[in-house]
Amino acid sequence: MKDNLTYEEVPVEILDCQVRRLRNKEVASVKILWRSQFVDGANWEAKAAMIGKYPHFIFSSIST
Known part of the structure; x- marks a missing residue:
């Protein structure tokens, strides 16, 4: 917990993954379980975005 009584959510587990088709591209999404939820x-x-923000979290186990 920080001095201003806020905290940063941390991913705990990847529950699911999917690839959605948007017009001309495909976007890979992951369903994330956050700590304290x-x-x-x-x-x-x-x-x-998740790989960029949490590079230490293991995303290699997902095929998408």
Whole structure:
């Protein structure tokens, strides 16, 4: 917890992955379970953005 009483969410687990087709390109998304949230609070995030923000997190286990 930081001095201003906020905290950074940290990914815990990848629950699912999908590739969505948008006009001319495909976008890989991962469903992320965040620390201090329940499974129903998990949300879809762009895989490329997650790799950029959390390079230490293991995304190699997903095929998309």
